Amino acid sequence: MAVAVVIALLVLATIAFHMLSPWWMTPIASNWGSIDTALMITLWICAAAFVALNLFLAYSLYRYRARPGHTAHYEPENARLEKRLTLWTGLGIAGMLAPGLIAWNQYVTVPDDASVIEATGQQWQWGFRFPGQDGVLGTAAVAHINADNPFGLNPLDPYGKDDVLVETNELHMPIGKPVKMVLRSKDVLHDFYVPQFRAKMDLVPGIVTYFWVTPTRTGTFEILCAELCGVGHHAMRGTVVVESEADFNRWMGEQMTFGQLLAEAEGDKKVQLAQASAPRAGGR
């Protein structure tokens, strides 16, 4: 008896919780409204099923509770009823699958005019690379990684020389432009996740993965790592600054290209060599 009331109250409490809860999707800052739509359709269909099924449960518990003189009805099956229920369920499923697949079709289809940004992950920080003037990212491999070349760019690849390297956790993006994010990991799995963008994808060592997004709102958003990557997983944070094209270009102008970095490193080495060769008293 009490349990029938409690089940009905739990349904009401769940609805109330849903309406009052301050915890909900962050305001969206990208073109992935279609994902939010698919989510809301799924939510409404599922909520209807949740309410209907549980209220039916509560009602049956109340109506058919054991009482003196009350006996159960004997009815092994009812094929017609079962067929009808199957049909309705199928319709509900199709109703949420269709918008889900439509959104996914957009997700896997990168627009032709998308620019490219590469995000690299390593335990436990982010790095970013832009293709530079030629619009092409140079090749890269783990074998090339060293102190002067943290991204592992192939020093002999001419496409790589003008690549712009961002060695901080801060990424800038222009508003309103589709971007194909290509993702690369130097060590373990990571996952590039900006809650306000909705989109995410794993970074997998050995291959290059991708997704695409068009930022639609200026602001500073957090980049989280969403794939367990070791003890520093929770601290692997970055920020993405979405700004006007002009601001973006100004920021871009301040960044170093791979060619410049190499030249600088060369310069440093010469200085060090010069120092090392200078005779020093009392040295080893």
Next chain:
Amino acid sequence: MATATIADDLRPLHHPKSWIGKYVWSQDHKVIAIQYSLTAIAIGLVALVLSGLMRLQLGFPDTFDFIQPENYLQYVTMHGMIMVVYLLTALLLGGFGNYLIPLMVGARDMVFPFVNMLSYWFYLLAVLVLVASFFVPGGPTGAGWTLYPPQTILEGTPGHQYGIILMLASLAIFVVAFTMGGLNYVTTVLQARTKGMTLMRMPCSVWGIFVASIMGLLAFPALFVACIMMLLDRLVGTSFFMPAIASMGKELGYEGGSPILFQHLFWFFGHPEVYIVALPAFGIVSDLIAVHARKNIFGYRMMVWAIVIIGALSFFVWAHHMYVSGMNPYFGFFFATSTLIIAIPTAIKVYNWLLTLWRGDIHLTVPMLFAIGFLFTFIHGGLSGLFLGNVSVDVPLSDTFFVIGHFHMVMGVSPILVIFGAIYHWYPKITGRMWNDALAKIHFWVTFLGVYAIFLPMHYLGMLGVPRRYFALGETAFIPPSAHLANEWITIAALIVFAAQMLFFWNMTWSLFRGPRADPNPWGAASLEWQTPDTPPGHGNWGPTLPTVYRWAYDYSVPGADRDFTPQTQPPGGAGRYHAT
């Protein structure tokens, strides 16, 4: 249909001669069932304590100095793995499977009692190897229960020295144990049914366990292979799962392997595994509902087919755990569709449970209360699964607390509620005693309401974007202070639920010695296990002759019958209609 049965053969049972032979090196399926169950519950308690520690950290960060990121990840990993594999799989198949199958199909024992005994001892070995990892240098692995490489075996992951080796070894041993048990469950159902026990007369419990066992025999080899391959990667430097990598600034010697290959192998096991846990629970709960509502399970044939279809389809959906793993994104279309199709037979099962209650004579006994709790949490968890299966909706939700909320509701809480219901239901048969009803009801209410308070809010934290497997949320602008407050409440609810489980253990132990003597068939159930000559049943279960079965297991409230149940052993004749079986 003529039933071929070897159950009635005249091979002598291995009657034990000493106390050790009877209770330790036992080949009696009932003793093995209890050994399995007690071991699983003991290790499950460890997992429960670990969840308490995680909740303390999440609810009250910066308060417990001994919880560091390393420990937190070790708790997460060991908690998840123990709960799924060493508690639920072992308890439902090793425990309930062993106890119920022979009794419910009218066999004297499992078909291979010696192998059955070995199965338990290998399981115990697997548990001991797992526990050993708590004591080795570096501690147990903290790689997450999914053990994804390359992280698993690299520096920067707790337990990468010894913990991971022990984990992989333990899993491999577990698979051996499972295989020995699983072969027994399958052959016993196929070969040892008593006269008249056709497949379509078996109780749903047996169907659930039977199909789950077949699935385990097909799915666990993938895990076994993955464990061996990873052990080789870790110990001898092969590169099955390891591409060229630079870790902590040094280049490691690996080249050419694929981390995603591991994920495919893992989830080819891991997804069916969810149903290996769920199907026995589905079967058992069907029986609890039918018995305590005094009504035949509605649409028995559909229920059986749904179990079989769910079992088969679940081998075609594994990559729905990998939508954002970096595999070819076009797979998303196929796996989303196959995943959502499984929802149809699953929904049919839910309808049929509800329709069994409809027009029933519902006795709100303790097992029935747990069955009702299951229905509520399973409906909730099943529906939230549709979000994660619907590929594009999964993108923002994957790896957030929504996932934690969903799978706890669907495969943590709901099977556990069934397990409690089942323990309360069969306790009188297993021990010959009744438990304390009032304590049992308190246990139910606190557990049921408590887990909902824990896991409902988690769905909303996940919607917000709170990521999982995070030691601390830190300074994060999009997470409002109210979310930290929610975490405190969740932790408090978890501690209350934790405390309520102590009532359960107390009740069971107390009743074992002090509980009132139980009637052989206290619920008036129709299925075979309640018709044994002794309670608890003796070795060999049935005395000199095996029972003969004349009807299905659900003749409750048959019009014209003199009682509201007709045991499966009651010959036809007199009043009563028959379900065509």
